[in-house]
Amino acid sequence: MAETLIAPRISRMGPDTIRLERLLDASIETVWRYLTEADLRRTWFMGGxxxxxxxxxxxxxxxxxxxxxxxxxxxxxxxxxxKTMREKVLRFEPPNLLETTFGGGEQGIVTYALQARGGQTLLTLTHRGITSPTGPQNFGSGWTSHLEMLAHRVAGTGVANFWTLHAQSQEEVRAALAS
Structure with a gap:
């Protein structure tokens, strides 16, 4: 099965900050669970x-x-x-906002803001304080492919090969951040 990437909107908000938006076909409560519950989170991002x-x-x-x-x-x-990364929860406001450190606090702060849109949920992910030498491009393509995984999981569909989506996201993000 060939995977097709539906890239979220991504923008560079500053030299160390990116923002992605993705409309998900699930309730805000369901998306919140996929962000916070390790067994669900491991199906689209990382467990723990x-x-x-x-x-x-x-x-x-x-x-x-x-x-x-x-x-x-x-x-x-x-x-x-x-690898295990120990993260801190900075803000926890169910089911609308989760803010955490990333990379054990060494790769900035990630904010997940959720807004109900009927039976769907708008997820706005902001990653700021990126210190990686690969910068917003690397994190942008990672987040793009992981948000695609999240979209599939909350919709109850599968993805044959995550790495195919990841490769596609690298090209999509490179083009988006270059403009």
Whole structure:
């Protein structure tokens, strides 16, 4: 099954900040659960422990959970596989706003803002304080492919190969951020 990327709107808000918007075909409560519950989050992003108002949670990198088919893990990402990042919850306002550190606090702050739109949910993701040398391009393509995964999961559909979507997102984001 060939995957088709439906890229969210992405924009550079500053040299270290990107913002993505994605309209998801699910209720705000469902999307909130996919952001905060580790067992659901691992199907589109990273597992670990649940995010709550208790302050800290873990993100575990294991993208083998993302593809419905058995696909090879790209060599360029293998060194990160299994890594655990300890994150802090900075704001927890169910079901509208979740703000956390990213990369153990070394790669900035991510804000997930949710707005109900009938039976759908508008997710606005802002990642600020990016210090990675690959900058907004790398995080932008990562977030784009993960938000595509989220869209599939909340809609009850699968994705054969996450890495195909990720490769497509790299090209889409490069073009979007260049304009």
């Amino acid at each position: 422990t649940d995010a709550s108002d208790q302050g800290e949670f873990d993100l575990v990198i294991d993208h083998d959970n993302l593809s419905d088919e058995v696909v090879p893990y790209p060599e360029s990402y293998a060194a990160s596989k299994g």
